[in-house]
Amino acid sequence: MSLPVLVAVAVIIAAGCCGRCGAQLPIPARTDGFVWGAPPGPAWGGAVVVEAFFDPVCPDSRDAWPPLQKAAQHYGAGQVAVVVHLFPLPYHSNAFIACRSIHTVYKINASAVYPLLEKFFKYQEGYYNQPTYTKSRETIVAEITNNLVAPVIGEANLAAYKAGFNDSQSDQATRISFKYGCARGVTGTPYFFVNGMPLGDSGSPVDYTTWISTLDPLVGKM
Numbered sequence: 745m746s747l748p749v750l751v752a753v754a755v756i757i758a759a760g761c762c763g764r765c766g767a768q769l770p771i772p773a774r775t776d777g778f779v780w781g782a783p784p785g786p787a788w789g790g791a792v793v794v795e796a797f798f799d800p801v802c803p804d805s806r807d808a809w810p811p812l813q814k815a816a817q818h819y820g821a822g823q824v825a826v827v828v829h830l831f832p833l834p835y836h837s838n839a840f841i842a843c844r845s846i847h848t849v850y851k852i853n854a855s856a857v858y859p860l861l862e863k864f865f866k867y868q869e870g871y872y873n874q875p876t877y878t879k880s881r882e883t884i885v886a887e888i889t890n891n892l893v894a895p896v897i898g899e900a901n902l903a904a905y906k907a908g909f910n911d912s913q914s915d916q917a918t919r920i921s922f923k924y925g926c927a928r929g930v931t932g933t934p935y936f937f938v939n940g941m942p943l944g945d946s947g948s949p950v951d952y953t954t955w956i957s958t959l960d961p962l963v964g965k966m
């Protein structure tokens with residue numbers, strides 16, 4: 745083979761080895777579908793919609809949040825809308841408690857959801873499987889309540905929080921988060937959809953540069 749052919753073959757082989765299994769599906773400029781009734785246009789208005797499935801006690805979810813936030817801020821909420829779904833992974837012992845905690849706080853003060861999610865990200869190492877192995881569920885729930893939730897919602901709301909956490913509604917909401925992720929084919933976290941299309945990079949954090957190169961061709965296009 746001539747040198748250019750060899751180089752081409754080497755590049756193809758390298759791409760095949762390093763590339764992900766399955767190509768990235770084409771991402772539509774806006775969410776697919778024709779909305780019935782007025783006003784016509786995409787269901788989400790003009791924005792590109794990024795959906796992120798996060799587990800509050802998953803290190804890759806924690807690492808995925810700052811670059812996604814930075815990219816979304818780069819465009820602004822009117823251009824790129826970010827929706828976070830909670831997805832409690834079964835192999836993280838405290839994931840269900842963490843997600844239930846966030847659902848409970850949402851009912852008390854919806855603005856406290858992201859501050860609490862960020863608290864979980866910041867202190868998640870204390871709630872991994874190994875450091876909590878010998879702790880009771882009661883202890884873990886109390887630690888989350890006192891160390892993470894109380895500073896976010898305030899002491900005055902703690903009684904309402906404790907009652908809400910025990911309530912079957914918060915249990916149900918968390919189960920629905922899990923089932924919703926399963927129904928969308930989510931198999932790990934972080935897991936991303938852009939305008940409804942799954943991102944091939946899912947399962948590990950996507951860096952800022954990759955977000956910009958993914959979103960730039962979509963923002964401003966209709």
Ligand SMILES: *[C@@H]1O[C@H](CO)[C@@H](O)[C@H](O)[C@H]1NC(C)=O
Nearest residue numbers: 853854855856859896897898
């Ligand atoms: C709700 O939470 C936000 C963020 O923590 C806080 O700024 C706001 O004061 C809270 N509102 C109420 C009514 O407690």
Ligand SMILES: *[C@@H]1O[C@H](CO)[C@@H](O)[C@H](O)[C@H]1NC(C)=O
Nearest residue numbers: 903905906907908909910911
């Ligand atoms: C929550 O449920 C547990 C177990 O059933 C119970 O021991 C605890 O007192 C309950 N807490 C509140 C605030 O209702």
